Amino acid sequence: MTTAATGTAAPRARRTGWHRLTVTDVRRLTEEAVAVTLHVPDDLRDTFAHRPGQHVVVRHRNTGRELRRSYSVCPPVGDPDAFRLVIKRGAPDGFGAYATTVLAPGDDLELSPPDGAFALSDPSGLSDLSGLSGAHHHVLIAGGSGITPLIAMAAAALREDTACRVSLVHAVPTTATALLADELAELKDAFVDRFTVLHVLTREDRGSELVSGRVDTARLPRLLTALDARPGPGTTFALCGPDGLVTAVRQALIAWGADPASVGSEVFTTAPGQRRDACQDTRPETAPGARPARITALFGGRRAAVTAEPQEDVLLDALLRAHPEVPYACREGVCGSCRAKVLTGEVELGDQYALDADDLAAGYTLVCRARPRSTEVTLDFDA
Template sequence: MNTATAPPAPLDAGPPGPARRTGPHALDVTDVRPLTADTAAVTLDVPAALRDVFRHRPGQHVTVRHHRDGAELRRTYSVCPPPRRPGTLRLVVKRAGPGGFGEHATTRLAPGDRLEVWPPAGHFAVPELPGAHHVLLAGGTGITPLAPMAAHALRRDPACRVSLVHSARTAADALLADEMAELKDEFVDRLTVLYVLTREDPGSGAGPLARRLDAAGLRRVLTAVDARPGPGTAFALCGPPGLTDTARRVLAEWGAEPSLVRWESFTSGDGPARPPEPAGPAPEAGQARVTALLDGRRRTATVLPHDPALLDALLRTHPDVPYACREGVCGSCRAKVLSGQVTADRQHALDEADLAAGYTLVCRARPRTPEITLDFDA
């Protein structure tokens, strides 16, 4: 009898497996490849035993933990699978400033190094809308979740159309341009790719889209890709908060279906994360008790008056609680409030439906009641 071993399934095939969120996994770096002057593609090997844990949907992200000078830094990166490389994760990392993980990854990280990586998370995705026109708007490294989302939509639905608009400083800064050109060759009749170059030399021949992608520029883009308001057009936006906020406002004025506008923002900050303050004597007045459900386990913590957010209280005794940016942008610490009440600063990663359903970002939330129960698994 002849037998054969099936090749490993791509990490983005099928629904995500039962990812363990209670801590990171150590993954080996297999390749670090410069993409532009300040970005690099980092490829990680995923052992067979962790394939289900790291199975993901296009649009999801992972959190990477890095230790430097005794401080812990966590950063989130969209999973951007390398073409025809099953069993790997690829992250596109940008150097945003000195002392952060981006600087380390683009200047010192090398094959053979190991990174601590949490399993994929996030809800950013194109909607299941047969025959839709998917308009994807990326700013800078915001292309990294949108590129795999475009490929997934085109391969899943032969009746759909995709228009991808990428705002970059110059043509040399346009990430993944070669891969998008290959995808365009594969789906020449159904994929449109436009580049908006904000700092390109006017004499470079870049054309009328060589300008800032402000509200007026966004309206020109909608016209250029023949996007029409209504239930057949869906939008996905990823970039800095200023870009996504402007795009959402323009789309609302233009008449886009609110439920078909998805977005994810990111922060460019890359400095050391602020560690949680140590527990110490504190007056009873103003304290609160928070109970968190994570991976089916119950965790409790006391929120002290000086705690900036619920996250700080939880991290004192439960360092496995998920978080990354601490700015309400990445959404890693999203949890549902099951009982009690919280108040929170602006939470970029949540939309109106999330807020109405009772979700909060623990890095931005403070207690309004003495007892609060959160569910990270919801």
């Protein structure tokens, strides 16, 4: 999973570092996905305390190279205290391929603590979900693996706010690829009057035109009307999935009258042309006479300094040469794991999906997409 988030969330304390957790269960969900449950020892309970919508980064070393991948924490709906990740196969040489074919109970995984700002927007303007009251309606729209943070949000909202309603649209290719369909049914049974779920199949005919095909700008209003989920006071939206789906749905909701502040989103993947390899081809040419930049980074209570040469691709590359423990995961400007606050100096930030307008105004950047614009830059990863 790669993620980027917008929405209303309580301020978070940034936690860094790596910890080994032992796998206790690997459950096959589909041909391409498994649910991996991990044991959190007592001395790490506070470190791995999390709220719905947060993710962790898994660091895995295989055949001499390091792989990093971020995954939403997705507890079973019937066991919210369990620490579980849902992992899809993905690339044949990636961590997902290892997890779905080799990983077994008793193995250890190296994880960063939970992080991330994705959360349900609060219609009351409150930051604490448990403080919500009234007939609030949370409308969740997921594409593929985007269900993993949204099912956790749905379960928490239904448990903690006994007056709210939750409606969920899950777009998947076929019935066989629908992740966590059994747990969604369990959640529906537990909250039959307040939870509604619609599966929309993009590559399989369900016998109804409404739920067969892509969730596009034409179909979305009809789906939401069927769920009695029109934009307005008390209705909030949370979107998670591929960038194309999230962007199209967000634009359609705003055009339909939704307040942009009521629409939170998280992107799992970008379009192929927006990935890092394509970004490298379009990086600015080095200006004649450009000088190296001194980059000071604060992370995990430590201070480190490196020199970024003018021809360096991004700040992350310079930092990793001397400090491989610097936090990062996707390198595509999506997951937000390399988020840092610029304390001094200036940087130029390329295309990214993890920071919203408030983050940018507060001085945050993503070092996997940023280049120095001054000869001295100080970054705080702990901010």
